[in-house]
Amino acid sequence: MADTELDERKVKILNAIIKNYLETGEPVGSRTISKYTDLNLSSATIRNEMSDLEDLGYIVQPHTSAGRIPSDKGYRFYVNNLIASKDKEVSDMKEWMIEREEKMENLLKNVAKVLASNTQYATLVSAPSVVSNKLKFIQLSAVDENQLLSVVVMDGNIVKNKIIHIEKPLDNETLLKLNMLLNTNLNGLSVDQINLALISRLKDQAGIHDEIISQVLDTVADTITEDEDLQVYTSGATNIFKYPELSDSKKASELLDTFEEKQSLIELLTDKNTDEETGIQVYIGDESPISSMKDCSIVTATYELGEGVKGTIGIVGPKRMDYENVVDNIKSLKGQLDKLLRNENKNDS
Amino acid sequence: MADTELDERKVKILNAIIKNYLETGEPVGSRTISKYTDLNLSSATIRNEMSDLEDLGYIVQPHTSAGRIPSDKGYRFYVNNLIASKDKEVSDMKEWMIEREEKMENLLKNVAKVLASNTQYATLVSAPSVVSNKLKFIQLSAVDENQLLSVVVMDGNIVKNKIIHIEKPLDNETLLKLNMLLNTNLNGLSVDQINLALISRLKDQAGIHDEIISQVLDTVADTITEDEDLQVYTSGATNIFKYPELSDSKKASELLDTFEEKQSLIELLTDKNTDEETGIQVYIGDESPISSMKDCSIVTATYELGEGVKGTIGIVGPKRMDYENVVDNIKSLKGQLDKLLRNENKNDS
DNA sequence: GTTAGCACTCATTTAATTAGAGTGCTAATC
DNA sequence: GATTAGCACTCTAATTAAATGAGTGCTAAC
Numbered sequence: 138m139a140d141t142e143l144d145e146r147k148v149k150i151l152n153a154i155i156k157n158y159l160e161t162g163e164p165v166g167s168r169t170i171s172k173y174t175d176l177n178l179s180s181a182t183i184r185n186e187m188s189d190l191e192d193l194g195y196i197v198q199p200h201t202s203a204g205r206i207p208s209d210k211g212y213r214f215y216v217n218n219l220i221a222s223k224d225k226e227v228s229d230m231k232e233w234m235i236e237r238e239e240k241m242e243n244l245l246k247n248v249a250k251v252l253a254s255n256t257q258y259a260t261l262v263s264a265p266s267v268v269s270n271k272l273k274f275i276q277l278s279a280v281d282e283n284q285l286l287s288v289v290v291m292d293g294n295i296v297k298n299k300i301i302h303i304e305k306p307l308d309n310e311t312l313l314k315l316n317m318l319l320n321t322n323l324n325g326l327s328v329d330q331i332n333l334a335l336i337s338r339l340k341d342q343a344g345i346h347d348e349i350i351s352q353v354l355d356t357v358a359d360t361i362t363e364d365e366d367l368q369v370y371t372s373g374a375t376n377i378f379k380y381p382e383l384s385d386s387k388k389a390s391e392l393l394d395t396f397e398e399k400q401s402l403i404e405l406l407t408d409k410n411t412d413e414e415t416g417i418q419v420y421i422g423d424e425s426p427i428s429s430m431k432d433c434s435i436v437t438a439t440y441e442l443g444e445g446v447k448g449t450i451g452i453v454g455p456k457r458m459d460y461e462n463v464v465d466n467i468k469s470l471k472g473q474l475d476k477l478l479r480n481e482n483k484n485d486s
Numbered sequence: 487m488a489d490t491e492l493d494e495r496k497v498k499i500l501n502a503i504i505k506n507y508l509e510t511g512e513p514v515g516s517r518t519i520s521k522y523t524d525l526n527l528s529s530a531t532i533r534n535e536m537s538d539l540e541d542l543g544y545i546v547q548p549h550t551s552a553g554r555i556p557s558d559k560g561y562r563f564y565v566n567n568l569i570a571s572k573d574k575e576v577s578d579m580k581e582w583m584i585e586r587e588e589k590m591e592n593l594l595k596n597v598a599k600v601l602a603s604n605t606q607y608a609t610l611v612s613a614p615s616v617v618s619n620k621l622k623f624i625q626l627s628a629v630d631e632n633q634l635l636s637v638v639v640m641d642g643n644i645v646k647n648k649i650i651h652i653e654k655p656l657d658n659e660t661l662l663k664l665n666m667l668l669n670t671n672l673n674g675l676s677v678d679q680i681n682l683a684l685i686s687r688l689k690d691q692a693g694i695h696d697e698i699i700s701q702v703l704d705t706v707a708d709t710i711t712e713d714e715d716l717q718v719y720t721s722g723a724t725n726i727f728k729y730p731e732l733s734d735s736k737k738a739s740e741l742l743d744t745f746e747e748k749q750s751l752i753e754l755l756t757d758k759n760t761d762e763e764t765g766i767q768v769y770i771g772d773e774s775p776i777s778s779m780k781d782c783s784i785v786t787a788t789y790e791l792g793e794g795v796k797g798t799i800g801i802v803g804p805k806r807m808d809y810e811n812v813v814d815n816i817k818s819l820k821g822q823l824d825k826l827l828r829n830e831n832k833n834d835s
Numbered sequence: 836g837t838t839a840g841c842a843c844t845c846a847t848t849t850a851a852t853t854a855g856a857g858t859g860c861t862a863a864t865c
Numbered sequence: 866g867a868t869t870a871g872c873a874c875t876c877t878a879a880t881t882a883a884a885t886g887a888g889t890g891c892t893a894a895c
Contacts, residue, residue: 298645378739390727
């Protein structure tokens with residue numbers, strides 16, 4: 138519908154205004170556009186068109202007799218065009234300095250860091266959520282008389298430990314039996330396949346050691362909750378000071394709090410109306426699900442580790458961010474990450 | 487020496503100036519002091535004394551004909567007095583809402599949070615360093631054909647995992663033998679007791695599987711480096727915006743960067759000229775080992791988990807922080823933490 | 836040694852002025 | 866009918882000037 142609303146000339150002018158504003162951060166006036174574009178129109182004509190664009194809600198005046206700046210609707214129009222056009226041409230992927238790291242944690246921290254330093258915005262990366270992940274291996278071992286160590290390995294080599302306190306020492310044989318029981322019954326199952334029926338069957342078979350089974354399953358449960366809730370890595374939060382419109386102390390403080398309290402960033406990552414085709418989602422201003430980011434734009438992309446296990450990378454910056462560069466960067470990073478993680482996974486299993 | 491430098495009246499005036507400045511954050515003038523103290527001196531007399539104090543370097547004027555503010559030397563004098571006097575009276579411990587948490591990580595995060603919200607400054611808490619910790623238990627298990635999982639448990643129930651890739655599957659017997667070898671030789675040793683001689687003896691005995699031994703020892707090494715280098719939890723970094731003298735965007739940005747890059751905070755925690763008696767260390771302004779904190783004061787305390795395993799809690803705020811309250815808070819928190827962790831440790835072993 | 840008194844300094848606040856960018860509208864032009 | 870030149874008008878931001886006031890340093894008197 139936006140197509141019928143704007144004729145070609147208006148589109149050109151609108152794009153010119155936005156591009157110019159992205160560069161300068163200053164309201165842009167009619168005279169600037171008159172020179173900036175190849176339309177060869179006088180400033181007066183541009184003024185008329187701008188007046189129309191304002192009526193249509195694509196641009197606004199910060200105050201009477203200032204230039205115009207894009208409204209959220211204007212940005213939205215620009216971004217939609219941008220993503221559409223980028224779909225056609227195969228954007229030449231930037232090569233990233235991502236090296237396979239020992240631990241995924243370090244890898245992801247590094248991704249956040251590199252992205253932040255490349256874009257000069259704040260970034261966040263969420264660890265792949267393991268909701269539909271499968272159990273690969275369980276091991277119970279006696280650390281000492283009163284303590285068992287339960288180790289759970291999930292697909293993708295996510296390892297979780299838990300120390301279990303016990304009243305009486307377990308003899309080796311029982312331990313072996315419990316290990317057997319756990320592994321034969323649980324290995325290969327995804328977390329949501331472990332239902333009450335299965336649990337009670339296990340406990341039955343464990344006899345007096347049913348309490349231990351409970352605790353092991355707690356460890357498994359931990360793997361979900363903890364990973365899903367908390368694993369968000371951020372970097373470059375202080376980049377927001379580079380953009381005056383975000384760096385007044387009240388706004389900045391709220392924003393930085395959000396980054397510190399990573400918990401709340403989850404909102405961004407669970408939102409599932411991501412563009413199916415590109416896997417990229419752009420929130421502009423009020424579109425953001427997080428209120429402290431009402432003056433920001435956010436670009437996120439979902440990467441896949443396979444089997445429905447997904448994580449997200451995102452950047453947060455001012456509304457006048459360099460969408461083109463950011464989308465490019467994030468798209469290519471997503472690609473690299475997809476590839477890297479799948480390989481890693483393949484090597485591992 | 488400071489004792490002979492200042493007579494009693496000067497001390498009273500200096501303390502009055504500092505106290506007043508801590509409260510208001512404004513330069514304090516002679517007239518204020520004349521009323522504020524019970525010395526019954528006219529402002530003119532105070533002026534003379536202040537002039538002396540300035541000559542001696544305890545206070546400075548931000549500009550001609552403004553009131554005085556404490557210099558670093560002035561703060562230092564004040565703080566020294568404060569800590570000395572506090573040593574005598576048993577400060578009544580505040581009760582904290584610290585609950586035993588499943589994981590030490592969560593506990594420490596929580597400590598940082600509570601302290602930040604109590605003091606309204608930025609806080610950091612380092613996990614206990616395990617340098618002199620002992621190995622308690624090692625377990626190698628086969629996850630699948632090409633992967634071993636090595637689990638290392640240290641004293642204090644710090645658990646580390648590592649996935650080890652192997653070329654050929656190991657049979658059960660070999661695995662058992664390796665486990666035996668590792669546990670009999672290493673259990674009970676502290677990390678610095680594992681020297682080259684021991685390592686090569688182990689490798690000898692492992693025969694063709696010496697590579698696996700190496701990797702297990704890597705895991706052990708990880709436990710040190712990673713824990714020592716990285717485990718710092720912070721909270722309330724944005725509190726610095728509450729203090730105008732820190733919140734101009736350049737300073738704030740540097741400071742927040744330091745908090746984000748937790749790595750660099752280590753400096754604060756390894757510095758070992760902590761007051762032996764109280765375990766509390768105060769850095770004022772330039773005394774700070776971290777350059778981005780030249781305009782801050784820092785109060786740290788070391789807590790002990792026993793056996794020389796130490797961690798640190800600290801707060802970072804403006805130079806005109808409420809030292810009294812902070813020292814009190816941190817002292818009591820340190821106490822609680824000491825107690826809590828020792829109990830926990832006792833329960834566990 | 837203490838104090839009253841006064842001249843002087845300098846940051847902060849307020850007000851007034853100016854300069855400049857940009858618009859909207861009208862009338863002329865293509 | 867679309868485009869443009871021209872001009873009056875508006876509003877911000879920058880500049881300047883003046884007023885305010887807190888606080889000092891010094892001197893002379895107590």
